Amino acid sequence: xxxxxxxxxxxxxxxxxxxxxxxxxxxxxxxxxxxxxxxxxxxxxxxxxxxxxxxxxxxxxxxxxxxxxxxxxxxxxxxxxxxxxxxxxxxxxxxxxxxxxxxxxxxxxxxxxxxxxxxxxxxxxxxxxxxxxxxxxxxxxxxxxxxxxxxxxxxxxxxxxxxxxxxxxxxxxxxxxxxxx
Numbered sequence: 485x486x487x488x489x490x491x492x493x494x495x496x497x498x499x500x501x502x503x504x505x506x507x508x509x510x511x512x513x514x515x516x517x518x519x520x521x522x523x524x525x526x527x528x529x530x531x532x533x534x535x536x537x538x539x540x541x542x543x544x545x546x547x548x549x550x551x552x553x554x555x556x557x558x559x560x561x562x563x564x565x566x567x568x569x570x571x572x573x574x575x576x577x578x579x580x581x582x583x584x585x586x587x588x589x590x591x592x593x594x595x596x597x598x599x600x601x602x603x604x605x606x607x608x609x610x611x612x613x614x615x616x617x618x619x620x621x622x623x624x625x626x627x628x629x630x631x632x633x634x635x636x637x638x639x640x641x642x643x644x645x646x647x648x649x650x651x652x653x654x655x656x657x658x659x660x661x662x663x664x665x
Contacts, residue, residue, distance in 0.1 A: 490651055497647040501640055508633065516543050523579045531573070532581035536592065538611050546582075553582065553591075565589060 510517045522545055523530045533544040533555050546555030553565040565584065572591045573582050583592040 493647050494651045497644050501644055504640060514543070519543055519545050520577060520579065528580070532576070532579050534581060534583045535586040536583065537586040539615055542586070563589060565591060567591075 506517070519532065523532050526547075530545050530547045531553070533546045533553075535542045535544055535557075544555045544557070546553050548554075548568075551566065553568050554562055556562055568582065568591050573580055575581070584590065585592055
């Protein structure tokens, strides 16, 4: 019974490390990985939406219903976009996606970077330049989060090594038993 218990601890520790790694990657990509899996699993029913705001790009999951592109935003509200040109639907990350402007709620044409309803690329470029040059007040919080994640990873590795040593001791005990058969 003790050997089965040790094996279960071994499997559980690796499962925790794998799931923790997936959750960490999903957190660092702001939920993009999980959205990509949802869209990939829908087999063409859903579409990735890149919503460009003044200062950020947000990834959303949308779908076409009655010739309308419908997607959910913060707060549980749904937005609808009509007249989505077929040439604005591209493939990115091996899934279908469309780029939209979040303020005007309009589809962007990717090849010439213009909106279907009008877009000023010089204004967007100036926004990006200001974002790059500005100092963020939350830098200290980010550094604390990174340090916390590093400590968490070290603890998980130590736990994994502990269970690995326990499992290797179990294997050493099983070798003489197998030699007598």
